[in-house]
Amino acid sequence: MPSLMILIPLFGIIALNLIFAGSVKMRRWAFVFALALFVLQIAVAVFYHPAFRNNSLERIDSFFRMAFFIDHLTFIMFICIGLVSIASLFVARYTMPDESGRFKFTNLLILASLGMSGIVMVKDIFSLYVFMEITAVASFLLIAYPKTIESLEGSFKYLILSSVATVLMLSSIGLLLLVSGSTSFTEIAAGIDGSRGSAFVLLAIGLFICGLFIKGGLVPFHGWLPDAYMAAPAPVSILLAGIVTKAAGIYTMIRIVTTLFPYNQAVNSVIMLIGTISIFVGAIAAIGQDNFKRMLAYSSISQVGYIILGLGAGTGLGIAGAVFHLFNHSVFKSLLFVNSAVVEKETGTCSMNEMGGISQKMPVTGTTSVIAFLSTCGMPPLSGFWSKLIIVVALWQAGHHVYSALAVIASVITLAYFLSMQRRVFFGKLKAGLENIKDADRGVLGVSIILAAVIVGVGVFFPFVYTTLISPVKEILIR
Amino acid sequence: MNGNWQLFSTFGFFIVLLFVCGAYCLVVTRSMIRAIIGIELLIKAVTLLIILAGNMTGQVALAQSLVITIIIVEVVIAATAAGIALSVFRHTDSLDVRSLKNLKG
Numbered sequence: 001m002p003s004l005m006i007l008i009p010l011f012g013i014i015a016l017n018l019i020f021a022g023s024v025k026m027r028r029w030a031f032v033f034a035l036a037l038f039v040l041q042i043a044v045a046v047f048y049h050p051a052f053r054n055n056s057l058e059r060i061d062s063f064f065r066m067a068f069f070i071d072h073l074t075f076i077m078f079i080c081i082g083l084v085s086i087a088s089l090f091v092a093r094y095t096m097p098d099e100s101g102r103f104k105f106t107n108l109l110i111l112a113s114l115g116m117s118g119i120v121m122v123k124d125i126f127s128l129y130v131f132m133e134i135t136a137v138a139s140f141l142l143i144a145y146p147k148t149i150e151s152l153e154g155s156f157k158y159l160i161l162s163s164v165a166t167v168l169m170l171s172s173i174g175l176l177l178l179v180s181g182s183t184s185f186t187e188i189a190a191g192i193d194g195s196r197g198s199a200f201v202l203l204a205i206g207l208f209i210c211g212l213f214i215k216g217g218l219v220p221f222h223g224w225l226p227d228a229y230m231a232a233p234a235p236v237s238i239l240l241a242g243i244v245t246k247a248a249g250i251y252t253m254i255r256i257v258t259t260l261f262p263y264n265q266a267v268n269s270v271i272m273l274i275g276t277i278s279i280f281v282g283a284i285a286a287i288g289q290d291n292f293k294r295m296l297a298y299s300s301i302s303q304v305g306y307i308i309l310g311l312g313a314g315t316g317l318g319i320a321g322a323v324f325h326l327f328n329h330s331v332f333k334s335l336l337f338v339n340s341a342v343v344e345k346e347t348g349t350c351s352m353n354e355m356g357g358i359s360q361k362m363p364v365t366g367t368t369s370v371i372a373f374l375s376t377c378g379m380p381p382l383s384g385f386w387s388k389l390i391i392v393v394a395l396w397q398a399g400h401h402v403y404s405a406l407a408v409i410a411s412v413i414t415l416a417y418f419l420s421m422q423r424r425v426f427f428g429k430l431k432a433g434l435e436n437i438k439d440a441d442r443g444v445l446g447v448s449i450i451l452a453a454v455i456v457g458v459g460v461f462f463p464f465v466y467t468t469l470i471s472p473v474k475e476i477l478i479r
Numbered sequence: 480m481n482g483n484w485q486l487f488s489t490f491g492f493f494i495v496l497l498f499v500c501g502a503y504c505l506v507v508t509r510s511m512i513r514a515i516i517g518i519e520l521l522i523k524a525v526t527l528l529i530i531l532a533g534n535m536t537g538q539v540a541l542a543q544s545l546v547i548t549i550i551i552v553e554v555v556i557a558a559t560a561a562g563i564a565l566s567v568f569r570h571t572d573s574l575d576v577r578s579l580k581n582l583k584g
Binding site: 126 | 501505511514518521522524525528529531532533535536537538541542545548549552555556559560563564566567570571579581
């Protein structure tokens with residue numbers, strides 16, 4: 001049954017291109033189809049059917065020879081993928097006037113979300129690689145889509161670094177195959193347990209983690225990320241920042257570390273060190289930026305640092321905090337990128353020094369932006385506060401007092417650059433030449449309000465969300 | 480592993496050789512096409528590694544299916560990369576990566 005999450009989008013894309021591509025009128029249905037798909041994905045995750053979890057449609061699954069499984073972490077990722085894709089879809093309708101260009105965009109968006117649904121469902125390290133490549137190729141094409149020289153440059157940098165990451169991960173897969181003779185998670189874990197301390201295993205672990213650091217854009221390997229986010233068209237930035245790097249890099253790291261090498265002190269300390277460096281370098285680099293999207297990209301690096309810092313704590317609580325922050329980050333960072341898309345479309349620039357006082361003309365965008373950045377900095381009672389609190393408490397309980405103190409200090413830097421952004425872009429006096437701008441259309445405003453409502457809702461109903469959604473994630477550590 | 484030591488060392492030598500060639504190509508070159516060729520060389524090294532792993536562990540069928548999948552994926556990546564390089568060439572009339580310096584900050 002889980003394979004339907006892959007099959008429906010796959011045959012949907014084929015059908016769209018065979019039947020609907022012919023006439024311009026029919027192409028509009030692509031939007032409706034994609035929207036229905038993503039809503040279905042969220043609906044499945046929210047009201048998950050017991051049948052969906054345990055039963056498998058034997059005939060379809062055996063045809064694919066690919067075993068999928070679904071647990072609590074997968075459901076959270078489904079919700080993230082659905083939410084971010086819907087935001088991206090509505091922003092595309094707002095920023096891309098060209099009908100046929102948008103049709104191509106919608107197809108690639110469905111392809112990317114198909115790849116990510118696959119990433120979060122596989123239980124086999126090689127299928128993971130295949131789905132990762134599907135997502136990556138769709139993202140390269142999406143970034144390069146406007147065909148300006150900047151977007152091609154961002155796309156090419158991402159392509160080269162992502163291919164290097166792929167090579168590192170594939171060599172690791174090869175070494176793990178040599179050690180355990182299989183590619184499924186459970187057998188590899190058994191193989192690693194059997195040959196503890198072998199040089200091949202250590203090399204394989206190192207290579208895989210390195211590859212994931214590149215994919216997730218963590219600090220020593222972050223060169224491609226600000227360029228790709230900045231050069232990509234607005235809806236694609238939302239998709240990349242909200243979910244693609246998180247599903248391909250961070251989710252995979254959580255899954256691999258908890259299933260293949262849990263309680264490995266060396267791995268955990270490397271992850272914590274890289275996480276802390278990312279938090280600080282990302283935050284400090286964000287302060288000096290003038291380009292709105294580039295600043296959000298550096299902020300994204302910094303927040304991803306928090307996620308893997310929680311993972312590095314190595315306890316159930318730390319992993320719950322990491323997953324919770326992953327969810328929150330994809331919501332508030334998508335909201336900030338939606339706001340930046342609206343501002344870019346209306347003012348025609350991304351430079352923050354050329355803006356000012358936009359809040360008077362765009363009340364909804366200004367307000368949702370305040371909610372999103374306060375949540376990013378960890379203001380109670382918004383959602384970001386709770387996830388950061390869980391990460392800090394988990395680090396303290398695990399005995400990493402220094403890291404936990406550094407995580408708290410870095411929140412202040414986050415507040416600094418976001419306050420500077422808010423003051424330069426939204427508050428103050430309206431800059432000359434911006435008198436005629438207006439707020440976005442109804443679809444985009446609806447998306448902004450829904451995302452802001454999710455931030456406030458998750459923050460206020462934190463106990464309910466934590467016990468039903470986040471806490472069960474701890475199970476993945478105990479096998 | 481002892482019986483197959485000769486096989487292992489021969490394969491290992493070529494894997495490392497290909498890997499070093501690919502990495503060197505990627506580091507030194509300034510042409511976009513050569514960078515793509517470097518990536519291809521690296522993936523070839525990994526393909527060889529997986530064949531070796533399949534042979535050593537007796538999982539030849541598994542290794543074959545993995546290698547075929549890798550070849551398909553690699554072709555897709557190479558085609559995408561070449562397409563991007565072609566579009567850059569149309570903009571700048573050169574394949575030099577030093578012409579890609581518009582994004583900074």
